[in-house]
Amino acid sequence: MSTAIAEAVRDGRLPGRVWLYSNYHCNLVCTYCLTDSSPKSPRRDLAADRMIDLAAQARDLGFTDLGVTGGEPFLRLDMVDVLLAMAEQLPTVVLSNATLFQGDRLTRVEALAGHPVVIQVSLDYADAGDNDAQRGEDNHATVVAAISRLVERDIRVRIGTTLDPDVEVSDDEQARLCSLHRSLGVADEDHVVRPIVRRGRAEVSDMGVKATAADLPPELTITADGAWWSPFGPTIRGGIPETDLLITRTTHPLHTPAAALLRLVEGRPAGDDARLGIR
């Protein structure tokens, strides 16, 4: 449908992944949360049929991958069905705090096994104390147990580690975290480490690294409020979406924000690659 976008993705000028913010509410209140999410946050849901339609449009435009984030996506009881439908279009990664994978929700998520869906779970430190200081009481133990359950059920798990660049992490600590994820059956290639980005609650908490559009890969990101330059863009501060990384309010058809993103990317100075390596 759109040769220019497909070519840009193929040539590496535009990242292949499109991110969808399924919702903004969360059962946790992490200290560095970009979206200021909590159980009391407004949901800002993307409707299930809209998410599935956007996935199909992304494939038609030439994108290669999908991502779902929030909030905690699995607070939505329709999330597994949405992910299965999206994965029929393109491989999908979903970011989760993994604290809900027990009981009925665990049974439900078993349906993802054998499908091109990866669950990226947040785990920041090998030590429970350090991890739980950022992510909440008993988070470490809950997440470690959940990862084991997911892996046992043949669901591919990635681990996303988010660190404050101002807090030194020793080689020994990093090694222990890697040992832990290997022991859980998560390979090194499925472990990503990134800095806390100083936006949303992280900025209020005086944490993280400042990031502008020049620092962030231009990964088209759709929320209920519009289309953004990056999944680090549609942050919430004081209950209000920040707009400095907003591309368009129009998200449907997806071609509108995708074409605008490509124009912005092509307007950047030659060789101006993302500098901070934030993924």
Next chain:
Amino acid sequence: MPMTNVSVAAGERLIPLVSAAEAPLLAQPYFSGGDPGPIVAALAHVPEMLEVTLPFVGAVLGPSAIDPRTKEVVILRTSARASCRFCVESHTLVALDSGLSVSEVRALRGELDVDEAFPAEEDRAVIAWCDALVGTGAVAPASRDRLRQGRPDHVVVELTLLAATTLLLNRFCTALELPTSPEVLARLAAAGMTS
């Protein structure tokens, strides 16, 4: 500098203007030269509309085949008839800068008699066309016929587009209660043209 999307307490502006720090990516070029004015700062809430609206408005209101004086006659008269405070205040100064006299500007604003301020039928026909366009329903054929006297069709079309675009802006600025800049208000006061 947070923005809000909900109505606020009485006395506060309904829609906040986007600041340079909040400007979305597509809107940022409009903020690079300093304060872009309230129309841009309001449209920046919907950047994909800003980036098509501004070139359109610029093309219609900016330099074209019609002389600047006639264009300001259309813009100021239409704005005055539509009771757009923001556009009247802003374009009073532009009209004066375009060569219109103080009495002509006052007449366009409805403060003096048009026939006295504009002796030429050429001008009066344009003003009558603007008056006819502001309102609802059919536009009187007589005013169109009067405008067409001695004017090629493309001029009639462009004058009509100019008046219609001005009306679009009038309603936008009036509905959102856009504020006139302090600089414009100061110049109006100095010229004794405060509305």
